[in-house]
Amino acid sequence: MIYQGKQKIWADYQKEIPDNHWFYVRSCIRQNFFPASEKYFLKICRDMLGRDIYESEHHTTCAGIAYHCDTIPQETAMTVVARQFALMTEAGYDNLVTSCITSFGNYTEILETWREFPELEARIREDLWKACRREFNKPKYVAHASDLMYKLRGEIAERAQFQLVHRATGEPLRIVEHIGCHYSKMFPHKGVGGAEYPCVLSGMAEAWGGQVIDYPERRHCCGFGFRQYFVKANRGYSLSNTHKKFESMEPYHPDMIITNCPGCPYFLDRWQYVISEMNGKTYGQNGYGIPALTYEELAGLVLGVDPWDLGLQVHQVAVEPLLDKIGIPYDPARKYLGMDEKKIMTPGLPTSLKCC
Amino acid sequence: MDFGFKLSPSSAVNLDTVDHARYDRLVRLEPDALTCIGCGSCSATCTAAPWSGMSVRKVILGLQRGRDDEVDAMLSRCMLCGKCTMVCPRGINTRHLILTLCRLNRKGEVVR
Amino acid sequence: MVNRTPVIAIIGAGIAGLEAARQLSALGYKPILIEKAPVTGGHVAEWNRLFPDMSPAADLVQSLEAQTAKVRTMTSTEILSINRLKDGYSLVLSDGNILICQAVLFATGFHLFDASKKEEYGYGIYERVITNRDLEQWFNTRHDARIHNPKAMGFVHCVGSRDIKAGNTQCSKVCCITAIKQAIEIKEEFPDAEVYCFYMDLRLFGKKYEDFYIKAQRDHGIHFIRGRVSEVGEAIDGRVVVKAEDTLNGKPVKVTLDLLVLMAGIVCNPDAQHYAREIGVAVDDDGFLKSRDNVASITESSRPGVFFAGACTGAKTVPETLAEARSAALAIHQYLSKRG
DSSP states (O other), rough: HHHHHHHHHHHHHHOOEEEEEEEEEEOOSSHHHTTTTHHHHHIIIIIIIIIOOOEEEOOOOOOOHHHHHTTSOOHHHHHHHHHHHHHHHHHHHHEEEEHHHHHHHHHHHHHHHHHOOOHHHHHHHHHHHHHOOOOOOOOOOEEEEHHHHTTTHHHHHHHHHSHHHHBTTOOOOOEEEEHHHHHHHGGGGSTTTTTSSSOOHHHHHHHHHHHOOOOOOTSSSSOOTTTTHHHHGHHHHHHHHHHHHHHHHOOOOOSEEEEEHHHHHHHHHHHHHHHHHHHOOOOOOGGOOOEEEEEEHHHHHHTTTTTTTTTTTSSSSHHHHHHHTTOOOOOOTTTTTTTSBBBBBOOOOOOSSSOO | OOOSOOOOOOOOTTTEEEOOOHHHHHHHGGGGGGGOOOOOOHHHOOSHHHHHHHOOOHHHHHHHHOOHHHHHHHHHTEEEEEHHHHHHHHHHOOOHHHHHHTBBBBTTTOOO | OOOOEEEEEEEOHHHHHHHHHHHHHEEEEETEEEEESSSSSSGGOOOOOTTTTTHHHHHHHHHHHHHTTTTTOOOOEEEEEEEEEEEEEEEEETOOOEEEEEEEEEEEEEEEEOGGSSGGOOOOTOOOOEEHHHHHHHHHHHHOOSSSSEEEEEEEESSSSGGGGGGGGGSSHHHHHHHHHHHHHHHHHHTTTTEEEEEEEEOOOOHHHHHHHHHHTTTOOHHHSSOOOEEEEEESSOEEEEEEEEEETTTTEEEEESSEEEEEHHHHHHHHHHHHHHTTTTBBBTSOOOBBTTTTTTTTTTSTTEHHHHHHHHSSOOHHHHHHHHHHHHHHHHHHHHHH
């Protein structure tokens, strides 16, 4: 691996990310999968780093899931997106930041489509007006929340309580970065670092002390693929793609995986359980799995947030071995306590995947 | 545990693990097989192909890609008429090649 | 009696420029060779052996240089600007001189496609990914730590050729035979190595090219896989994992290689496009300079007094380039003779 070669490519794919004043749109599914990720994105950006991030309770799905499942035409998705732009305009913002990778891809694709076909934009403006009497300005900048976190990685590193370093050996943690397909595979110039060697997550991992590993199936999709997962008959394809990635990364003994998509961390986490039940195979050390974290969770850990406040107990793969490696303290007794410190239910244990 | 779905086997050919023994033995006995360009003249002229699936092109390629089951199924359907030999632009004696191949087992040993 | 004193500027002292200078000198003219690089011989001087006879490239270049030793040759000289005059052209050179000439010959050659632009192949990122030029240099110098007793190697045809995404839709013409030539040379060096050629079409049009192909198959057992490489990754031991579809088999293939050679294609020299635009010479939609007529007048441009030789109008083999250089010399002779 010639690191300078990657740096050369990264220099070609830098995008402008404004420093402040963002209109935030959430993901449809992340609050169920990773309940504290969006909350901590806002907490870190607003409370710790003093940025202005605005959120409206009136925003809806971007319709990306329905669009990619072929259940609605693109014009419908465009009108839904136009309404989000209207909310942003009404709130007085120009910069849109999305929590979800598919939303980011959807917004980008729509803006690019309008750039190529202005008559379509005019029609959508008319449709939006007819539907809800709203008007909008297009955002000046569209970023994914990981872009913003990438931009702030230095400030986070300055406030870091923990480094992504193996406490016992002093070696950097070996980190697999996995980028959502809709981040830069559609429009390479819209993603930091391009499509083949994105640096949005590797930049964070390196800034916080880790070492990124490049394995043969690094670019491969997690397998979510909408219609692959949502249709049970196709779900084996989804699983097989994840399996292919794990088989490929296994020889590198990664300590953790970080992701920037709603789907990828979910599948990279939960499928480890399914693979272990199907063929008894586990990919972490001593029968554990490889923890798959969102970048917000990772930033939270680095900044010293309590792992259970970050919602790491809802991961299938136990995060305790990772916390021990870094030296992050946690109270095992608090793992399954709810918001009011009352015990919520404790999950059953898998057959072969070791959990704490 | 039955999840109602399974890991799908990969259809990809992994050239790192394909066993070439039978192909290697074949090309030692029939060196002309190496010069196949996959043009398909043999299959196009084959009288058995339309209903049997026989294709000399696919046999030669299948051996190199470790698809012995498909190769053996095709070989069993050949009528040995030799029409394919007449049309090969590289002059491969395809009929002789098929006879030679039928004598080799999967390890490339001459068994017949 | 022909006027033998006009000034003829030849831009580029690769094999096209040298051969044209040789011919023009033989016709009694005093051409001037202008070369940006410190040495003459262009791309061919960097090559090791030439198909189809495997003759040393150095022999050809040295022979041309010896025969043009008396031609005024300005190396390390750039053309800062080029302007149209009433009956000729003026060239402002980087040494401060201004050259007034009656005829200009573009022998500006080509650029090798920058293989790092095909990011998915990882040139400049994965150690074991090299280009056709790198391999040719290894044949010359035998010095490249990446080439050490390879057990498995691959050649990727059409890197930056016939590729609308890379901005080049044209066929680079010489890469198929170059890949086969290099594959044979590698097999002669490392007989036990498995060698794979990944191709879209094999275009082996020239004299004895088909013989090379048969030799590669029959004598060296080189594997030809019809399919374009989709992506290259790095395995934990530093080897490269190459993925493609075997389109004849209809299945994806994957193979781990010690070395992967990218057959970088031929694109027009951007300097040539720049000079051409300065004096109103047409550039074709493939980026190469536009001949007056692609059948009957390949060496003539759309402007009087401006001529072409070699790869400035499109990918050419060495013998084609030399033949065109001779043809261009004659075209210049006829043009100057007519002017009297």
